[in-house]
Amino acid sequence: MAINAKQLNNEYNEQGYFVIRNYFSDEEISSLRAVILKFHQRWQQENHTFYQQEAFNSSLITGSQHLGFNDRVKLFNFISSTKVMKIVDAVITAIPAFMNTQLFFNPVNPELKDFWHRDCQYDYEVDDQIKVIQETQVVHLRIPLFDEYGMELVPGTHKRWDNEEEFDVRQEQNGKLSSDPLSTGKKIPLAAGDLLVFSADMIHRGLYGLDRLALDMLVFDSTGDYVDYVDDDCLPDEQMLKEITDPRLFKNTMALKAMA
Numbered sequence: 181m182a183i184n185a186k187q188l189n190n191e192y193n194e195q196g197y198f199v200i201r202n203y204f205s206d207e208e209i210s211s212l213r214a215v216i217l218k219f220h221q222r223w224q225q226e227n228h229t230f231y232q233q234e235a236f237n238s239s240l241i242t243g244s245q246h247l248g249f250n251d252r253v254k255l256f257n258f259i260s261s262t263k264v265m266k267i268v269d270a271v272i273t274a275i276p277a278f279m280n281t282q283l284f285f286n287p288v289n290p291e292l293k294d295f296w297h298r299d300c301q302y303d304y305e306v307d308d309q310i311k312v313i314q315e316t317q318v319v320h321l322r323i324p325l326f327d328e329y330g331m332e333l334v335p336g337t338h339k340r341w342d343n344e345e346e347f348d349v350r351q352e353q354n355g356k357l358s359s360d361p362l363s364t365g366k367k368i369p370l371a372a373g374d375l376l377v378f379s380a381d382m383i384h385r386g387l388y389g390l391d392r393l394a395l396d397m398l399v400f401d402s403t404g405d406y407v408d409y410v411d412d413d414c415l416p417d418e419q420m421l422k423e424i425t426d427p428r429l430f431k432n433t434m435a436l437k438a439m440a
């Protein structure tokens with residue numbers, strides 16, 4: 181599929197997201213799904229209570245805890261494949277670096293409701309969030325492995341602050357809940373094979389309800405101050421690097437770590 185990098189970059193800068201339908205083939209998705217399902221089953225067994233009661237995602241998928249050498253190499257090769265790197269390079273035109281992976285699923289606990297947030301709200305107080313959204317942001321590449329209701333995003337909020345309704349909902353104040361509808365929200369239904377790219381700091385939520393499994397890759401611009409968020413165990417080791425066709429995304433992170 182022909183990619184217009186300039187157009188994707190403009191779209192991302194203006195709206196905070198873009199979606200490419202049918203970007204991955206059935207073969208690409210079924211081979212990725214096989215590895216991810218293996219991880220998910222093992223993770224579920226080890227985190228039984230957490231899974232039953234409160235979980236809606238797992239992380240550190242490329243780490244050594246649940247997957248062996250060959251499966252990890254497969255994942256690293258998918259994450260840094262030519263196809264994925266075309267998109268990463270379109271969004272981050274300087275030096276992109278790998279941060280982490282997360283896996284989003286439908287929560288078992290029906291009390292858990294899909295909630296609006298900006299990722300930065302878990303690390304920063306409100307005054308700092310206002311500043312942080314003006315700076316370099318982490319980019320999520322969401323790769324759904326099954327059809328799902330997808331994500332709901334508030335276009336433009338990667339660069340602009342909340343209006344009153346958004347802030348009340350996100351903060352759960354003035355009688356609002358973080359799962360309340362937002363009049364500015366835009367639903368993006370996703371099917372297996374689609375790719376959604378969005379800014380972690382825009383106002384967003386995952387939409388629960390279908391038996392979803394979505395892999396999120398998180399990448400950042402090397403000029404951003406994010407290297408402390410990277411877990412060493414989620415990077416390839418020397419042996420694995422030899423098996424990765426284009427390891428620059430991981431090598432860029434390693435170089436930042438070495439300087440930190």
Ligand SMILES: O=C(O)CCC(=O)C(=O)O
Binds near residue numbers: 236284299384385387
């Ligand atoms: O899909 C979800 O449940 C939430 C997704 C999300 O918040 C994220 O990808 O940052």
